Amino acid sequence: GFFEALEHQPGADGQAVPTEAGTQKTAYAHAFVLLAASSGLLAGIKRADELFDAISAIHDRYFWDEAAGKMRESFSRDFSESEPYRGVNANMHTVEASLAAFDAQLALGIAADDERAARWLHRANSILQFVFNLSEQNAYRIPEHFDENWNVVWDYNENDKAHQFRPYGATVGHALEWARLGCHALVMNRKYGVKTPSDYSATAFGLFRQALNNWHGDGAAGFVYTTDFEGSPIVRDRMHWVLCEGIGACVALEGINAGHAPIGGLGAAQGYVEAELGSEFSYWYETFTAYAAQYLLEREGRWYHQLDTENRPDESVWSGKPDIYHAFQCLLLPLLPFGHFITAAVKQNPDSVKG
Numbered sequence: 134g135f136f137e138a139l140e141h142q143p144g145a146d147g148q149a150v151p152t153e154a155g156t157q158k159t160a161y162a163h164a165f166v167l168l169a170a171s172s173g174l175l176a177g178i179k180r181a182d183e184l185f186d187a188i189s190a191i192h193d194r195y196f197w198d199e200a201a202g203k204m205r206e207s208f209s210r211d212f213s214e215s216e217p218y219r220g221v222n223a224n225m226h227t228v229e230a231s232l233a234a235f236d237a238q239l240a241l242g243i244a245a246d247d248e249r250a251a252r253w254l255h256r257a258n259s260i261l262q263f264v265f266n267l268s269e270q271n272a273y274r275i276p277e278h279f280d281e282n283w284n285v286v287w288d289y290n291e292n293d294k295a296h297q298f299r300p301y302g303a304t305v306g307h308a309l310e311w312a313r314l315g316c317h318a319l320v321m322n323r324k325y326g327v328k329t330p331s332d333y334s335a336t337a338f339g340l341f342r343q344a345l346n347n348w349h350g351d352g353a354a355g356f357v358y359t360t361d362f363e364g365s366p367i368v369r370d371r372m373h374w375v376l377c378e379g380i381g382a383c384v385a386l387e388g389i390n391a392g393h394a395p396i397g398g399l400g401a402a403q404g405y406v407e408a409e410l411g412s413e414f415s416y417w418y419e420t421f422t423a424y425a426a427q428y429l430l431e432r433e434g435r436w437y438h439q440l441d442t443e444n445r446p447d448e449s450v451w452s453g454k455p456d457i458y459h460a461f462q463c464l465l466l467p468l469l470p471f472g473h474f475i476t477a478a479v480k481q482n483p484d485s486v487k488g
Contacts, residue, residue, distance in 0.1 A: 388471025
């Protein structure tokens with residue numbers, strides 16, 4: 134398996150040295166390795182096939198629980214002990230990676246119904262179906278934390294509400310991210326004749342509309358980070374990635390021409406839509422990108438990672454700038470025909486992202 138974090142310098146033998154906390158083998162990290170390997174295959178990077186085979190074997194042997202239809206969370210360094218926790222964050226990124234892996238196998242000439250490719254789309258749909266059903270049962274707010282038998286642990290991290298990876302309550306940005314991933318999967322299912330287990334379009338729209346209830350949810354501009362399951366804000370700081378996933382969800386829902394939202398109305402987009410300026414998704418796309426330009430862009434190529442409740446740069450949850458991929462993806466998505474996952478879409482439409 135793959136270590137979660139490494140020291141900057143190799144050991145005396147030239148081999149990588151894991152950090153003290155980085156020896157754990159996590160589904161979250163292994164999802165990103167699968168995503169990287171899939172992108173490498175599509176890009177024709179040397180030895181990407183070696184990496185893809187290695188990470189696929191680890192997913193198959195340790196992390197994927199076929200009986201549950203979801204991923205186990207984490208293991209000790211030698212895989213002898215499994216953490217008695219299950220979470221949808223790691224599973225969400227496994228959906229993302231599985232869709233990319235499906236595309237990567239197709240790019241190698243493997244048929245969509247060949248098990249080598251089909252298993253990845255099957256896994257994405259299995260996880261999506263579980264989470265989408267769960268969201269519908271909870272007014273389109275997604276419980277994040279479970280025991281090893283997939284029972285919801287409602288009070289998980291009640292005493293550490295702003296935990297970096299496992300915050301208490303419902304995470305607004307994840308609702309938007311799940312909505313986008315559901316739209317990707319829906320398009321791919323339709324294209325390759327795979328039956329979608331439920332109405333992904335409606336559920337994605339429901340997740341989007343519920344998330345909008347948290348826009349200016351405490352009276353200030355922007356999305357709050359987390360809420361309880363009645364919608365009251367818990368952690369009110371603004372994270373750049375939540376806004377980015379809002380942009381991505383707009384592109385995705387527009388891309389599938391989503392309709393028949395199960396909850397809510399047009400709200401702030403009412404006048405815009407009635408004036409025939411565009412759909413509610415284009416309204417919110419313009420609104421979110423304007424917010425990003427006003428508050429989140431530090432300077433060209435750099436985004437503030439976190440803002441406080443008054444939209445000033447802050448580091449109470451995250452220090453520094455630990456990732457930029459959410460911003461990069463949300464800027465790529467509007468340039469591409471919506472459907473295949475991002476790497477495959479870039480490969481198939483290279484002129485869309487030039488200049």
